[in-house]
Amino acid sequence: MKHKHSQTNEEAAVVSSSIRAEINQQLRQIEQEEQIRILYACESGSRAWGFPSQDSDYDVRFLYIRPEDWYLSIFEKRDVIERPISSQLDISGWDLKKALYLFHKSNPPLMEWLMSPICYIETTSAAERIRELSPFTFSPKACLYHYLNMAKGNFRTYLQGEQVKIKKYFYVLRPMLACAWIQRYDTMPPMAFRTLVDTLVPADSALYEAIQALLGRKMAGEELDLEPRIEPIHQYLTQAFETIQQEAANIRTSEGASREELDDLFRAMVSEGWSTG
Structure with missing residues (x-):
């Protein structure tokens, strides 16, 4: 099942078909090199905000999972992948576990990624399920x-x-x-x-x-x-x-989603991510 993020013609035009193809090729290469599954990838920064210049970089951000055994370890492991592909293309991503931990703290960059009008990959329900929790987690x-x-x-x-x-x-x-x-x-x-x-x-x-x-x-x-x-x-x-x-100082805060809810979501997404073609 594929979940697609809707875009207006103006937003879609920000990324040409050739650049979009290159970005998707680079993302698939990262999947193979790192043995990961990318659940969601989008544009961030000036292109997503709607004020790119003609020479603006492409700032691609993604969420990914690793095989279940990778998480069953007594050692801390790196939970970020960074690929400065070229002067015009910057790609980096967060492990879903890291993303959900920061989401619990109402992390604005992650929330912006999920709202991006320029989506490259969204092949599972992960991003949409996090979006559904956002109003309750937003602080x-x-x-x-x-x-x-x-x-x-x-x-x-x-x-x-x-x-x-x-x-x-x-x-x-x-x-x-x-x-x-x-x-x-x-x-x-x-x-x-x-x-x-x-x-x-x-x-x-x-x-x-x-x-x-x-x-x-x-x-x-x-x-x-x-x-x-x-x-x-x-x-x-x-x-x-x-x-x-x-x-x-007078702005309200929020306790966010429960830890149990986010743990359940994480486990479900690791399972779904590897079962989705």
Whole structure:
């Protein structure tokens, strides 16, 4: 049985058929080399968020299982596979056991992978069953602090001074808008950057105009490097850091799915994964 993730034409067009074929070939090669079964693979990063430039990398992320005997060991083993295939193609994955452990802690990167609009492999029910548990595991406080710390780090590294790396605005804006979404809606933020902007930023504001202009330049392939900082965006970020930090302590947390539930899911997926052709 094959489970397919739906895509719009715009989303599917982000990855050409030739690149998609190369990615799937690389994933199958990893399966053979590592003796694993890939349950789910998707695009992450700027292509999944909806603001790729013409030379953006392909950041492929996957979940996998190993044979049952691999897990029956008294020794800790590496639970991550990383393959920097080329300058344009980066592939890495997590063992399902690691993924479910982090899922119990409401891990935002994993949740984003499962929401990705660009899916390469989904051959078992694993991803869908994890998605079904997501509303019960989602912890607004944990996710908000994840995005807040991401935004702070990028802001501090790339956006200080009068001349800044303006393409890095996206990597601060998206996590900051994700924080605002969590505060307003108490749910996991959508993947699409445009959805965040259109929902949270007034269309008649200088901030909206500045974001749209910068987004248009990035997607048109313009070289976005050091330029004078963009004041409407800079002012919004400076104010948002202060506001979100003050309100973060009042955001609710969540205990997540039970350990027994996740253990049962893990065992079922190891069995299903190896029985699926």
